[in-house]
Amino acid sequence: MRVHVTGLGVTAPNGLGVEAYWDAVLEGRTGIGELTRFDASALPARLAGQVLDFxxxxxxxxxxxxxxxxxxxxxxxAAEWALADAKVDPAALTDYDMGVVTSTASGGFEFTHREFQxxxxxxxxxxxxxxxxxxxxxxxxxxxxIRHGMRGPSSALVAEQAGGLDAIGHARRTARRGTPLVLTGGVDSAFDPWGWLAHVSSGRVSTGTDPGRAYLPFDTGARGYVPGEGGAVLVLEQAEAARARGAHRVHGEIAGYASTFDPPPGSPRPPGLRRAAELALADAGLTAADVDVVFADAAGVPALDRAEADAITAVFGPRGVPVTAPKSLTGRLLAGGGPLDVVTALLSVRDGVIPATAGTTDVPDDYRLDLVHGSPRGAAVTTALVLARGRWGFNSAVVVTAVPD
Amino acid sequence: MRTMTIDDLRTILVSCAGEEESADPRADISDVPFDDLGYDSLALMETGARIERDFGISLPDEVVAELRTPRALLDLINENLAGAR
Incomplete structure (x- = not known):
């Protein structure tokens, strides 16, 4: 059974709403700036991708x-905007025919910090x-x-930055098991002092002070990532159900999904990202040659960037596919990152353009990547692969494809 | 003797649990059931806890949970305030 995306909703540091976000991505406008939620002046890392206009x-x-x-x-x-985009009125549908599957890596951190205080x-x-x-x-x-009266099969998945793709994968599974419509996606925000230190203690957060240069995935100057907040929510529908209700627009199909787990540290076995990509392509019934663009996890940490470059070249060959990471404009949104990348991939399909990896200018030759940077690249995109890795070993991959009118 | 008015109670309810967008701020809510006002058992627990702290009285959760209208809650509060004199 095919599962289509019929609605999109975005809350991103560089844009509220799908079109504001997409304009910012294509124009290279960053959402990264000085952390303003609390006084972070004494901390080593002070840049964040904040949603300031919400x-x-x-x-x-x-x-x-x-x-x-x-x-x-x-x-x-984001859920409300996705439903509006799909022109779905939940009150007009059967409550048990609608499910919700979301991901968050942090939960309600700021709220909890306040209550613990x-x-x-x-x-x-x-x-x-x-x-x-x-x-x-x-x-x-x-x-x-509760808000939309959706009583169908619902769940929550947690896998740090990979969890948002897992939610989309499970939402697709939920639709295939018989629920006509499933809202899915992920968000995160942890910019209270406690949540911020949880980011910083990973040892992977950039201490850079220039918002345009702090998070440089796949660059020789990569020095860590910038944490961001927000995410995206998507309306998934069984293709037949969407047609039957007269859905006015299909953004694309969630054609494949897979997740893998890394071997323990020190194991001679390779990390699981390559396998996740291969399994997702197999799940979609596609091969590497079908893929027009890869939206990378883009850790921004040299060893992790290299590991991802190795996984991509193992699947696609050296410089075998355009690769991009527009998340360099938002920071890493944890559970929100994968769903936002899926939205971005669907917009690439719609508009025939691959957005650039902002900031990155100097990609090591031995990464053997065709990284889209500098400016967006016009390209017919019918199939995109989205990758995400979560700390402690999570790898997930989603394949989205164009749906002909 | 201190007594609480329905306006005082409404202010505390809104501060603890918000209110429906459709709510008319001038309407008398005394006898409107909590269900119709959009307040569930958690909203009442949160409100009860706030009043206990701010007024130094005791409003057992299991008693508050059985109340159906703001008037019933207000009566309970004012009985307690009278007793706590």
């Missing part, structure tokens, strides 16, 4: 404001009852499900 009270029902973390507010807004400074009676679920990995799935 007024929660404009996008989230007043009733939900006291009980939601900023990340959940992004998820609710109350706990230790004033006592348990001061902790909000809403902390009971506002922190929780499944909270975005739950809030979206």
């Amino acid at each position: 007024a929660a009270e404009e996008h989230v029902p007043n009733r939900l404001l006291p009980q939601t973390d900023v990340s959940t507010r992004f998820a609710l807004a 109350k706990l230790w400074s004033r006592g348990p009676r001061y902790v909000s009852v809403y902390e009971s679920f506002a922190w929780f990995y499944a909270v975005n799935t739950g809030q979206i499900s």
Whole structure:
């Protein structure tokens, strides 16, 4: 059974809404800047991809404001925009025919930080009852499900930066098992002091101070990544169900998905990214020669960039496929990163253009990558491969393809 | 003796649990069921906890959870405030 994407919703550091985000990507406008959520002046890493123009009270029902973390507010807004893009009115559909599958790597970090501060400074009676679920990995799935009356099979997946692609893969599986419509995607935000230190303690966060040069995936000057916030939500529908309801537009098909897990550190076995890419292509019934562009995980850490370059060249041959990482304009969004890349891939299909990896100028020759950088590249795109890696061994890959009118 | 008014209670409810966009700020909500106002059991727990802290009274969760309208909650609060004099 084919599963089509009929709606997109984006909350990204460089654009709210699909078109604002896409314009920013093609124009190379960055969402990375000085972290302003708290005083980070004494910390070694101070750049972040922040969503600064999001007024929660404009996008989230007043009733939900006291009980939601900023990340959940992004998820609710993106879900609503994706439904609007698909012209789906959930109230007009059967509640058990709609599911929700989302991913978040952090949960409601900022909300929880605030409540924990109350706990230790004033006592348990001061902790909000809403902390009971506002922190929780499944909270975005739950809030979206309640808000739109979607009672079909729903779940939440967690796999650091790879989790967002896992959610999309599982949403496709959910549709194939009989649920006509599934909302899916991922968001993250952890820019309170505690959440920020959780990023920094990974040892992979860039200490660069120039927003245009701090996160340079696949560059000789790569020195780590910049954390970002936000993400994307997509409406997936069984192709037949979308046709039957008269869906006015199909953005593309989720044609393949796979995930793998790395062997333990020190093992002689290779990392699992290559296998994830190969399995996703096989799942789509395609070969490497069919792929027009790869949206890379793009860790921005030299050893990890090299490992990804090796995986890509093993599948596609040296300089065998255009590779890009527009996430250098947003930072790494953890669970939001994969779904945002899938949206970007679908827009590449729509407009026949591969966006550039911003900032990166000098790619080591021995990476043997055809990295799109400098400016976008016009190209007919009918098939795109999206890769994501999560810390502690997660690898996921999604294949999207064009759907002819 | 301190007493709480329905306006005071409404302010606390909105601060703890928000309110529906369709709510009329001038309407008297005293006898409108919490369900119709969009307040679930968690909203009442959050509100009860806030009032307990701010007014130094005790509002057991299991008692508050059984109340159906703002008037019933207000009566419970004011009985407690009278008792705590």
